[in-house]
Amino acid sequence: MKRFVYLIFVLIIVNSCKEVFEIPPQAFVQASFLNSSTKAAISQKVTAWGSGQEYLWVKDSLLQKILLPLSSNDTTSFVISFDSKIDTITFIHQTMQKFGSMESGFYFEYKLQSIDYTNNQIDSILITDSLVTKKWNENIKLYLTPSATGGN
């Protein structure tokens, strides 16, 4: 009887453990902030939100680089505030549907084709890696004008 109870207990444990499923991977554009004059990495106080989105993506955070999620459409726009000066960055990209696993389902990866941006604080943008995958690495360098680079 004791063995039977033990067996039931083990089966319950195994059964409860097996239903823990993997979470899906996500691909982000990783942007680094650099001083356009010195080309050195800088930290910036950043607030960012998606164009037309109700929720902020990042709020008043001091960052040297930022991860931005792209949409499943072919165009994604972000509004970024650098110490209260605002720029809009628009990514034109290809969206590729990928399969994670039968537990985590599907996710999207992207290929950056071009970037449009306003020049209030952004001096220029350089695409260093056009492939935006689940393995996060630097995709773009954001050169900010020295006058605007309040950070260090």
Added chain:
Amino acid sequence: MRILSFTLLLLLLAATSYGQGEPEKKLKPKRTDNYIRMRGIRLGMDVTRPFQDLWTKGNRYGSEFSADLEVWPNWFSVFESGYEVMKIKTEFIDYTGQGSYSRIGFDYNFLQAAHKNDKDVLFFGLRYGFSLARQKVNQYWVDSYWGPVTGQFGNQNYFAHWGEFLLGIKGELFHNFYMGWSVRGKVKFNHKSLWMPPVYFIPGYGKAEKGFNLDFTYSIYYNIPWDFRKKKSAKTPEIKK
């Protein structure tokens, strides 16, 4: 000098081995149970198949039936067939894979019978398995800052085949009623490639992404007491002297 010493060593080894003479060849004694022990066909049902949900991720269940026949003493031809369903429902995906499968092969009994009525077997077997199946993603959800993206993939049909090696036992509990288990190693040969999503589940085999799967079965059997050999032999004409 070195060559000379090697030559001497080889000569010495040759001399000692010559002195020992040829080793006696051990001949395996012939089996004394060289007769058909199981008359007729044995039908079985794997009782573990409906409860695979207990040890596999997702909801896997099915049924499997088998038939085996002792064609030569200790050699059993086997046919197994079944149907399996695999369902996975998480926050991100609702998947169903299902299909039928069959296996053909043989078992060889190692266990020497102590007497004529001893029908217990300890066997090693080989199988060739194949499956015709279909899968469907009823719905998927990709959560994102930009809002959830949903979609689905309709029915996708595929074929898969694999090989199995197994070790097991079958014992007669009551007259003509048997029970037995087997442990199986399954090696995938191939399956049809699907673009999106890839084949996840192969009925009768398991996860398609794995090249090797381990499984076990626990079955009950009934031996139909119909001796077709007897009838066949009765028909053979007698030779007149």
